[in-house]
Amino acid sequence: CSEYQKVLKNEEIAPKFKMGEALYNEGKYAKANKLFAQIVPNYRGKPQAEKLMYLYSNTFYKTKDYYVAGYQFERFASSYPKSEKVEEAAFLSAKSYYMLSPVYSKDQKETVEALEKLQAFINLYPESQYSTEANTLVQELDYKLEKKAFEIAKQYNKIAYTSTELEAAIKSFDNFIFDFPGSSLREDALFYRLDSAYKLALNSVEYKKQNRLKTAKEYYQAFIEKYPNSKHIETINNMVLVMDEALKNYSTKS
Amino acid sequence: QDLPYSDGKKYTLGSVSVSGNTTFSEQTIVTYSGLRKGKQMTIPGEDISNAIKKLWSSKLFSDIEIFITKIEGDVAHLEIRLSDLPQLNELKINGIKKGKKEAVINDAGLKKGTKVTENLITNTKNFLTKKYKKEGFYNTKILINTIDVKDSIETARVNMVVNIDKGEKVKVKDIVFNGNAVLSDKKLRKAMKSTKKINRLRILKRSKFVDSAYQEDLSKIIDKYKENGYRDARILSDSLIVNNDNKTVSLHINVNEGEQYTFGDITFIGNTVYSNEFLSRYLRIKKGDTYNGVLLQERIADNTKPDAIDITNLYQNSGYLFSTINPVEVNADDNVIDMEIRISEGKPAYFNKVSVVGNDKTNDHVIYRMLRTRPGQLYSKENVVRSVRELGQLGFFDAQEISPNFNNPNPNEGTIDMEYSVKETGSSQIELQGGYGGGGFIGTLGLSFNNFSIKDIFKKDAYKPIPMGDGQKLALRLQASRFYQTYSFSFSEPWLGGKKPVQFSTSLSHTRQFAYNPLTRNADKSQNFNITGISVGLAKRLTVPDDYFTLSQAVSFQRYDLNNYNISSLFTFGDGYANNFSYTVGLSRNNTRIDPIYPTGGSSFSATAKLSLPYSLFDGVDYKALKEDREQAIIDQDATKLGEIDQERYKWLEFYKINFKADWYTEIVKDLVLKPSVEFGFLGAYNNDRGVIPFERFFVGGDGLGSYSLDGRESIALRGYPNQSLSNQDGGTIYNKFSLELRYPITLKASAKIFALGFIEGGASYNSFRDYNPFSIKRSAGLGVRIFMPAFGLLGIDFGHGFDPLPGETVKNGWETHFIIGQQF
Secondary structure (H helix, E strand, O other), X not given: OHHHHHHHHOOOOHHHHHHHHXXXXXXXXXXXXXXXXXXXXXXXXXXXXXXXXXXXXXHHHHOOOHHHHHHHHHHHHHHOOOOOOHXXXXXXXXXXXHHHXXXXXXXXXXXXXXXXXXXXXHHHOOOOOOHHHHHHHHHHHHHHHHHHHHHHXXXXXXXXXXXXXXXXXXXXXXXXXXXXXXXXXXXXXXHHHHHHHHHHHHOOOHHHHHHXXXXXXXXXXXXXXXXXXXXXXXXXXXXXXXXXXXXXXHHHHO | OOOOHHHOEEEEEEXXXXXXXXXXXXXXXXXXXXXXOOOEEEEOOHHHHHHHHHHHHOOOEEXXXXXXXXXXXXXXXXXXXXXXXXXXXXXXEEOOOHHHHHHHHHHHOOOOOOEOOHHHHHHHHHHHHHHHHHOOOOOOEEEEEEEEEOOOOOXXXXXXXXXXXXXXXXXXXXXXXXXXXXXXXXXXXXXXXXXXXXXXXXXXXXXXXXXXXXXXXXXXXXXXHHHOOOOXXXXXXXXXXXXXXXXXXXXXXXXXXXXXXXXXXXXXXXXXXXXXXXXXXXXXXXXXOEOOHHHHHHHHOOOOOOOOOOHHXXXXXXXXXXXXXXXXXXXXXXHEEEEEEEEEOOOOOEEEXXXXXXXXOOOHHHHHOOOOOOOOOEXXXXXXXXXXXXXXXXXXXXXXXXXXXXXXEEOOOOEEEEEEEOOEOOOEEEEEEEEEEOOEXXXXXXXXXXXXXXXXXXXXXXXOXXXXXXXXXXXXXXXXXXXXXXXXXXXXXXXXXXXXXXXXEEEEEEEEEEEEEOOOOEXXXXXXXXXXXXXXXXXXXXXXXXXXXXXXXXEEEEXXXXXXXXXXXXXXXXXXXXXXXXXXXXXXXXXXXXXXXXXXXXXXXXXXXXXXXXXXXXXXXXXXXXXXXXXXXXXXXXXXXXXXXXXXXXXXXXXXXXXXXXXXXXEEEOOEEXXXXXXXXXXXXXXXXXXXXXXXOEEEOEOOOOOOOOOOOEEEOEOOOOOOOOOOOOOEOEEEEEEEEEEEEEEEOOOOEXXXXXXXXXXXXXXXXXXXXXXXXXXXXXXXXXXXXXXXXXXXXXXXXXXXXXXXXXXXXXXXXXXEEOOXX
């Protein structure tokens, strides 16, 4: 360790680079990062800078400082567009942003940002060895946004106390279905939209009931056509029986 | 040597030399001037003048000249002569206070090293004259001198002396109006808000003359006329006369009042949702009323208050976000103005998407369930305002920074997206203290997390640094010294099961107290007194009578356990136990807004009843006989017998207790809040023979902080008196308190909220209902300050003056200082 301290305090830059590289190879990224940070300004514009900046960026990535890693890799990619590492750096930059994306139930600013970066990477290097992974990450982030919208809509269904929440659920699921056409949650979304419409219709005042029952039936049709073998099939078949029963009143009256 | 431009000849530039008083190197100056050696140029011509311009623009030199020194064939040699501008060395300012000098130096740009030019001196002079005029010093004189510094350093430098003579403030001696017949001089003078004539009796408003304020006041006079129907009123001329004493001015204002106008027919056009009749009633302006443009504008759209009763809000609150309302004058014959109020209602707007951004810690479901604006719902301004208020009250976000944003308005479809932008704020508090007291070291560790997430406690990556975001409250507290230990834990979840706003809360606590051993001066662990308590409660938000109401219920159990502990004043027995099993039901209403730390409006009240089971009805004990036995035992001084009887009485504590509390908040003027409050409490017994228990009693006086108490006592704050001094040793069974507090904020930033307060209050406790007299109270008044910082909670200090004597004394109590921690008065 004392050797490290000596180099750290030393004025000369060459030993720092050398030792930093050695530490990096040993996997001691935090220490390497400290050394690199001292010499980055000295090497600016010199031929060794390319390698140094790559290693330096990677120490941030390895020490999970993803904010800085994302930025440093981005800078590397724009400063050394001819480097053989540029593709990897561009990918790691985008992946750093991916790492910052929080759980779906919190603000998704970082998720949106990561999606943009990853998409930019895929567009730039469509043949890249990383593109498979990049696509997986994009899917994962896309799913996060879907999940968020889905859970918010579902909560309206869950907390339904008055018609307001059920209407909110229907509206939100409508938006969800429109916004995420290929979502894996689509089946559930259609189901909960039907469920909300069903509850809304049955608890309606008389003069609104018929129309709402009809809407719910439409949602039922939309669901059954798309997912005839759904796991929800039993539940919705029960719903439709109840609704048909309720609708009978109106057909006999009119 | 003046040469006409057109006579310019072409030369090649030979050498360029530099002369004059400069510290810059020759090369620098030549390079900067752009006169490259070997350059082809016309002399005289643009190149020379450009070089001079360039040197000037550097703002480093004065007296710049360029000469031809020699001409050899077509080669010209030039010389640049210039001198450096002097730098400001020392600055001396006379005539103003030391503290104000810094500001003058910054504002006038008089830092050390600044190049001193004539321009700078003139600017400084004008700037200062103007500045003091603005403050009312009309006779300000500014004198600026510069003195060259001569020393070994070659740089030209000067010292500057600025003499400021502010003179006396100019005051307004008299304001004279001409041409006013309808409005009296007095009324017009009153309309002038900041320009007042000298009056020794008026202490809040200055009478100095400030021109900008005066100009504003002139337009206020016109406004005043307009309010009274004189919409043609104007100021013909105004003159300012400096009086002979040079200290005062007189103002002469000539007005032309014009004629008075009245409202004629007011018709509404374009309204389909509301009838003409309804709208005219809403407008509250009738035909024949004095014309008042200001009032009309206010009734249509009052921009000063967001929740004003005006026609714009009428439409906004019923979904017509895209509505616009324009009053138009259609006829002004005979001084009667016919108005047409043109309404374009637009489509009613429905919320399409409702979203929240900025919640880095709090989970979506905690926020969305609070919002009163839901997708698919009709737009209502009222609901937006209320959502913002309720988000603020959660305490997870900075209440001052919650903003509702409207996105993607679509007037054709009638939809709007709503986005609430929030900013998380620290909502956890840590308390760690240690100190000497009560004969030994006392250590306290308290943790309280206000936005906890219990479902994440086993998730490793949720620890940043603690699992947060589900809106749950979790508090832990440990306190220990040689003589006692307390452990407590509490947890609450605002939406039990996530379906309904039913708050679940639970708490556990355990206290151990040891007797003091006078021989070893240590705790005697064989003599101890333990209290274990548990409580579980549910609180539900109601919808009837309105949705600010909450109904809460709780069941709690406490066990008191004594082991050879003969020194308690509460118990007449040393070995034994008591159980306190009770049910609490409470109804409360709270619509205080917006900031929970500094509410500026609304009210809160709560009524609670705490009941035990009526054991004496069914346990078959003859309490009447027991009471007689007890009285006998007291006469006989038979401690053992007394202990046995009390053990029987306290086996299960039997009581009922009623509390009532109400606070109101009113904003008197901007941010100044008046808070009256009332409190009342009563503790009774079902069976008078069994008697009122010595637990659960009221102790009035002091800061009201829950001092360490074993017997479920309630400390009632009453500033201006020592803690718990206004009740007798056993505590009162009935109390009431009234207080009036005036608060003013010093800062309401998220990092620290500080407000000052003044209060008058009065209260007292009574031993029984027979003694109760709500007006026989102890009174006090005082001042204080509160500081709220997210990491520390609320801290404060109050100075209270008690006007009445303590029980058993005859002189008034006088001043008391109270420190407030964590509790809201």
